[in-house]
Amino acid sequence: MTRLSFAPPSTGEVVDYGHRFDASRHWPASLTLGFAAYPEANTSITRMNVARHYGPLRVQRAFYPEGRDGCCHVYLLHPPGGIASGDSLTIDVTVSENAHALLTTPAANKLYRADSNSVAWAQHTHLKVEDGATLEWLPQETLAFDGSRGVQTVEIDLAETAKCLGWEIIGLGRPASDLPYVSGIIEQQFKLTRNGLPLWLERQSIDPEHPRFLGKWGQGGSTVHATLWAVGLENPTDAITELRDKIPASHNWAVTHRRGVLLLRYLGMERNEAWALFQQARDILRPRLIGVESVTPRIWLT
Template sequence: MFAPPAPAANDPLVPAYVRAAGGVRLHFGRAGGRTHRLDVAESGGYRARFPTTYDATCEAVLINTGGGMAGGDAMRVEVMLEPGSDAVVTSQAAEKIYRSQGADTRIETSLSVAGGASLAWLPQESILFSGARLARSLDVELAADSRLVVSEAVFFGRSAMGEVMARGALRDRWRIRREGRLVFAEDLRLDGAISEALARPAIAFGALAAATLLAAGPALQDDLDRARALGAEEAASPVEIGAGIVGDLLVVRLLSPDAQALRRVLVTLLGHLTGRALPRTWST
């Protein structure tokens, strides 16, 4: 069973000083034909582990030892790539965002990709429980010739267990700059009766899972063609795919009333965009 949503109390049951706060800072650079971690900083209950890779790429897996986040918790992730480096950053598991008494759960991500470098930011989905309040931001700095693939997915409740996100809030802010110039800005806000809002045709038409993918690189038209071809192949599935090029960025949206179906299509699409198999944590 799960706790039904309720109005926030005037006085929080858990004081602010016991809320979890921390994060990870990663700095990658290229040496000897391979990408290496140059600096790693961890705080709070957040850790980074580096599985063995057999190519020039360095892979990092982010771990939340607390097993999830609640209202008032905060996490910050900073990733920096030196020129010519190649890194994949993912998470050990889906991030669970639990019910809040009123305070937001805050997740801040900052990515910096230098010239000739390539970053795949591939965290697994965030699962919002009923009553959750998530405020999330993504800030990206790109060089003129850097490459990037970003994936962010949200599941509104655990549909396999019959849960829905009756009430709560989601605020998602994206800012992407290339050579200091703003090339992509987006703000999403859902607040209040989430399940009712998602049922509206103009918002999600009953979808319970959503994902946004963004790619920056030299072959955007080819990537767009692959995304649209996959959309045609999945025409009979419950996953809706929309893709287009905005400026010099490929933007792909996924919506589905079936979270597992969306995840399956997301894995296929990310394989096309990154040109590699996803990290092992995506299949464990």
């Protein structure tokens, strides 16, 4: 078999792109997106002005379901539909001054079982939001198959007056097929900064062999956990009160506010319950954050 070496445009690194299945297996993919606000008449329009991809990560076009002067909706496409051993996905998004972008995915992301060499996968997301800009990061859930091994990182860099609303949802195993998550390890890392100063740093390992996984002081045996964040709210205390008043009380979720970051957590057994909770929370928080009612991305309805 002939192997070819390619240099990804963003790094210049030479990568062995052959179909290897040993411990050195490495299949990279990257997507770089930029959004900018362009003045037009008495308003401005957010356009996607940068779209570079390497490997099986891409977007097709921008949508404007909220009007041409409204939020720019973009769907992130990963044709393989899941991440396997050796895959390395990098997503880099910049929302420039006064622009407003919403990014989501057409379906759940799947984290497949590691191969016989236990080669890990990697997924890194970097989101940069400049002054006066807003980013909504709303991917559909991630489903981790039994035996999956990898590292998932999310870094969010906000300027002084930037706003961000986002979430991450992960479901463990495939309960409908009676295939629980009983082996493997997934490390999740979150880093959110404003003007380079940390507001929220978090790291956790999802390891079913660790006492934390089943302990009541940790995962407690739950198969779904999720986090929603909102940064830039004028009155987070009132926002929390509204969330608690309008969303049915449950021991599966809680909300707090620290250092300018509102965090809503879910820990339970139902993906649909977490998804419904986060959509209700977005309906409440979006008007408070940007003064505009929530609009459901069309891709969620297909």
